[in-house]
Amino acid sequence: MNFKETIRKSVLGSNPVTVLVLGICSxxxxxxxxxxxxxxGLAVTLVSALSNLVISLMRKxxxxxxxxxxxxxxxxxxxxxxxxxxxxxxxxxxxTLSVYVGLIITNCIIMGRLESCxxxxxxxxxxxxxxxNGIGYALVLIVVAFFREFFGCGTxxxxxxxxxxxxxxxxxxxxxxxxxxxxxxxxxxxGCIVWxxxxxxxxxxx
Amino acid sequence: xELINIFFKSVxxxxxxxxxxxxxxxxxxxxxxMQTARGLGLAVILVLLVTLPLNWVLDxxxxxxxxxKWISPALAGVDLSFLTFIVFVAVIxxxxxxxxMVVERFVPSLHLSLxxxxxxxxxxxxxxxxxxxxxxxxxxxxxxxxxxxxxxxLGWFLAIVSLAAIRERLRYSDIPKGLRGLGIxxxxxxxxxxxFMGFMxxxx
Numbered sequence: 001m002n003f004k005e006t007i008r009k010s011v012l013g014s015n016p017v018t019v020l021v022l023g024i025c026s027x028x029x030x031x032x033x034x035x036x037x038x039x040x041g042l043a044v045t046l047v048s049a050l051s052n053l054v055i056s057l058m059r060k061x062x063x064x065x066x067x068x069x070x071x072x073x074x075x076x077x078x079x080x081x082x083x084x085x086x087x088x089x090x091x092x093x094x095x096t097l098s099v100y101v102g103l104i105i106t107n108c109i110i111m112g113r114l115e116s117c118x119x120x121x122x123x124x125x126x127x128x129x130x131x132x133n134g135i136g137y138a139l140v141l142i143v144v145a146f147f148r149e150f151f152g153c154g155t156x157x158x159x160x161x162x163x164x165x166x167x168x169x170x171x172x173x174x175x176x177x178x179x180x181x182x183x184x185x186x187x188x189x190x191g192c193i194v195w196x197x198x199x200x201x202x203x204x205x206x
Numbered sequence: 207x208e209l210i211n212i213f214f215k216s217v218x219x220x221x222x223x224x225x226x227x228x229x230x231x232x233x234x235x236x237x238x239x240m241q242t243a244r245g246l247g248l249a250v251i252l253v254l255l256v257t258l259p260l261n262w263v264l265d266x267x268x269x270x271x272x273x274x275k276w277i278s279p280a281l282a283g284v285d286l287s288f289l290t291f292i293v294f295v296a297v298i299x300x301x302x303x304x305x306x307m308v309v310e311r312f313v314p315s316l317h318l319s320l321x322x323x324x325x326x327x328x329x330x331x332x333x334x335x336x337x338x339x340x341x342x343x344x345x346x347x348x349x350x351x352x353x354x355x356x357x358x359x360l361g362w363f364l365a366i367v368s369l370a371a372i373r374e375r376l377r378y379s380d381i382p383k384g385l386r387g388l389g390i391x392x393x394x395x396x397x398x399x400x401x402f403m404g405f406m407x408x409x410x
Contacts, residue, residue, distance in 0.1 A: 021388060024230035025331045069299050076292040084288065099338040102291050106331040108231045183227055184399030191385075191392030198384035205383055 007132060016109040016133050017140040018194045019204060023109035026100045027141055028186040034157050037145035039093050041138025045131060047078040048110045052130030055118040071114045079104045109137055144189050152180030209353040216357030222332045223365035224402040229332030233366055234391055243370035251359030253327050254336055257301045258355035259348055261294050261337045269293060294337045302327050332362055
């Protein structure tokens with residue numbers, strides 16, 4: 001399989017969030033602002049790529065009965081690393097992400113990739129697979145966060161996009177839509193993304 | 207009174223599934239019919255009731271800053287809180303394994319209905335999430351922790367059973383092709399979440 005095809009397949013065709021329904025919990029909680037979504041996406045990509053690599057390196061020595069615990073320990077190791085890095089270099093963001101950084105451990109995307117890819121593939125392939133799935137996840141996060149931040153706060157990456165003069169308080173006609181800040185809206189947005197994707201990709205329809 | 211307060215708050219206001227959207231993967235994957243939804247819900251309650259007190263004790267006497275003081279005063283400055291994730295996950299994975307074996311041995315009928323769901327729970331973020339929230343909110347006694355565990359377990363159970371009921375009904379409705387299945391489920395869960403927000407601000 002050529003490289004382009006692999007990318008298309010794991011980022012779109014089997015996107016972890018919209019097709020495989022994995023890792024949704026965090027996708028909902030951290031998408032209020034694009035900045036947090038980006039950081040979370042990067043953290044998951046990092047953890048997923050590296051733990052895929054490590055498990056793949058150890059795949060011949062892990063007894064299959066205790067593999068879940070080994071996998072969890074490897075993932076926790078990288079999550080602790082990511083958590084400490086965030087605390088050191090992006091403290092305010094790590095506060096807003098709160099428990100969701102820790103929850104990367106139980107993010108089923110990572111477990112799923114370890115089980116279905118890292119245990120049976122060579123290190124280089126596993127690394128690429130973990131990386132691409134992380135990117136697929138980050139992509140959905142960023143799309144959802146774009147809509148939520150734009151309509152909910154009128155900003156993108158914290159920069160005001162909608163002119164201040166438009167706001168009702170300043171004599172204009174516009175008001176931010178508070179609904180987009182609420183977590184349920186993220187679910188509805190993902191539902192719409194799934195709808196859109198399945199309308200174009202007939203193979204995915206149920 | 208405080209206990210009842212915590213209990214109701216964790217069932218409705220801080221519902222793990224519909225307010226924090228934890229455990230969503232299995233929430234959506236396993237809610238296709240009533241029976242499996244009930245099985246998974248029960249398993250979550252069971253595991254939460256065992257793991258939360260255990261994690262609380264560990265956090266209080268081993269992990270929190272200065273928690274090792276009870277061994278010797280010289281250890282008062284030790285802060286092991288960076289080990290939280292790894293310890294909590296290990297406890298959860300171990301407890302699920304033990305709970306599965308105990309249930310299999312003593313209540314085989316329950317084991318038949320819970321079956322594959324118990325191992326799945328090891329990676330259900332509702333459990334780890336509840337442990338981390340418990341740590342963040344700093345509950346002061348084992349009683350409060352138990353009330354929180356029971357409340358959040360029941361809340362999750364309630365949520366998944368209601369979603370399963372709605373999805374069973376959805377099968378008879380005429381939905382656009384692309385939206386069928388996964389898409390509409392997301393939107394339904396979103397609407398349920400909005401409905402549950404109505405509980406916010408209620409003080410018991």
